[in-house]
Amino acid sequence: MSSTRGRFISLEGGEGVGKSTQVARLAAALRARGLEVVETREPGGSPGAEAIRTLLMEGTAGRWTPETEALLFAAARADHVARTIRPALERGAWVVSDRFLDSSLAYQGGADGLGAEAIRTLHAIGSGGLLPDRTILLAMPLHEASNREWVRDAGELDRFGARGADYHARVAQTFAALAGDPANGPARYRTVGALGDVAVVTDRLIDAVADLL
């Protein structure tokens, strides 16, 4: 189920690929074209979902089981969709989100092994199966993204960043498989190179949504 009036864009990829940087830049470029744009993120994007974000991001590595984490991400997403995303789309705004469903498919479904079907079932229950009009995977070699993350966070890793190279390789593999899977609808997914000057990457993103303008 896609949005109806406004447009819903999600940026996806592993840690450090530049999603937050590019959400802000893409939103600014769309505003310069006269559009109302809501910048948002997951987990988070509404007061309730931000409270759940704190539960997910803080604490010990083993604080939650993979199943509990999947439920918490789905619950946060349900509140985000109900309180922020759907109202914005219904009034005709564009929504640009730093992560959405595909992050749950890649981390909980792929890297944690829960499988896509379980994640999609939670999404159907929590968020009515809402899908972005366009999902853009920012792609770059894992070690370069890790270097960016390491420099940005001065070596302080959160619960997810600390999971190690094998985990993040499984995340990257699942994202690549999602982007290449015709079942996701070739109209929804685009892969964009995340290496290079920030302005050049933004130009690639604008090209990747140009048909929706």
Ligand SMILES: Nc1ncnc2c1ncn2[C@@H]1O[C@H](COP(=O)(O)OP(=O)(O)OP(=O)(O)O)[C@@H](O)[C@H]1O
């Ligand atoms: N094109 C680029 N070239 C060089 N550095 C970049 C580029 N884009 C972003 N960065 C830097 O890389 C770091 C990670 O970027 P950003 O925080 O946007 O990534 P992210 O994908 O949102 O990461 P996370 O998922 O961990 O929050 C930041 O320090 C940012 O300034």
Ligand SMILES: Cc1cn([C@H]2C[C@H](O)[C@@H](COP(=O)(O)O)O2)c(=O)[nH]c1=O
């Ligand atoms: C939405 C979503 C996120 N995650 C993970 C991925 C990241 O490690 C963190 C969020 O941190 P960020 O700095 O805001 O990118 O959460 C996940 O595992 N599953 C999800 O659905």
